[in-house]
Amino acid sequence: MTILTRRTALAATALAALTLAVPGLAQTPQIVRIGVSPGPHAEILEQVKPLLAKKGIDLKIVEFSDYVVPNQALDAGELEANSFQNQPYLDNQVKDRGFKIVSVGLTVNFPLGIYSSKYKSWADVPDGASIAIQNDPTNGGRSLLLLQDKGVIKLKDGVGFKPGPVDIVANPKKLKIIEVEAAQTPRTLTDVAAAAINTNYAVDAKIEPTSAILREDPKGPYVNVIAVRAADKDKPWVKTLVETYQSPEIKAFVAERFKGNVLAGW
Template identity: 55%
Template sequence: MKKSIQFISLLLTLIFILGLSAGCSQQSTAKIEKPLKVGVTAGPHAEVMEQVKKIAEKDGLKIEIVEFNDYIQPNVALNQGDIDVNSFQHKPYLDNIIKDRNYDIISLANTVIFPMGIYSSKLKNIADLPVNAVVAIPNDPTNGGRALLLLEKLGLIKLKPGIGLKAAVTDIVENPKKIVIKELDAAQIPRSLADMDVAAINTNYAITAGLVPTKDAIAIEDINSPYANIIAVRSKDKENPAIQKLIKAYHSDEVKAFIQEHFKGSVTAAW
């Protein structure tokens, strides 16, 4: 009788231990299967992330897409830990947010770019730009500086050393072709294209005017543009395996093919 009681006691102990083990295993599995929350803005960023989600699932990563309707909340939510990653902004924008709000957020990888292009109704090649050509650029500091950096990269001007993204027309130190720069409202530039030799136009305004950046621009920003959009995370999560899987899925051939086909050149892969 005593041996029977001892056997039952031992059996119950084993069942209890196995139950604890199974419970821990389930908790561990639940933790692994917890979806990665990715913040995006509605539109192109959300559309691309839907494709990324499909690719990531094949690699065992579940993604929960959280859409925002402004450019402020995705970084607020990331900084507070309400989401794990966001994908909606270019690095200059993030840098300004970090400077203003002291967020501990970093850029991990490039995503897409809405390329600024140089367009012309008179020229087929930027190399044919004549002396004293009239060049239109946006008159706001951010886009104006972006246009000047593109003109510098094309060898048309040289800017003050180190001026970077804050470049203004007054920072031009060399202008070998003596081009005349006209600063106009960005939305007005496509309508003024016929009056200019060339013009720097943002993608959103180019599309509205019926232009396709990769088809109609005679020069365009490449994937090394500082205005490429990025994947941003809290600095403590930069080595997170789940986020590395997200980047792997985003940078897949399937996602690149989707971007090329779906956006017809108005949005391009930046990796």
């Protein structure tokens, strides 16, 4: 080994030792900005955050009040990931808006409910009553499918996961279906007989999910997902994020914190 080579090797060794000894010279954590809706999604990721910090990832949780902006922000590069939507909703967004976004891991399931501040059971809801549902195709369609599953309405055959009010072919109670933004559905309870409310918005509005007068079967395609840009899906931080979310620690937290109102989907 030449003197120059020996000196270079010694310098590299000294620099490595200095980097380990001095915190300020340690490797900078990978910053991952993840968009979420308020409520359980945000709460769960607050538990994921310190676990990721131990693995060199600084998770920045960014809350959004609707279901549209998180995908726009992700596609535009303002986020690295989001965690707020189920697969049918993501598929619809990709188809309609051309987002280059893919799901990379399952998170939790929020059984959808129909709630009322006026009636204690569905049987008490009168004919001709107004029912609020979400105005986006996936969540609104999900609510109509719930009403059909409970025998309240009948939809056209072959409507898939995204039926709209125009697809109702039988409505014995002559219900009036009113479409509003998903985030606003809890606020409609004072104005309508009942409203379909996603569980995360119910929890955020201090509505107990078990108080629903109709509730969706938790089985089905509505497990939520972590989404990233297609170009990032194979990056190491994505694998670390998903594995950490799907860890035994997070599954135990979901079970204890939400008491069956939110279900681990992995």
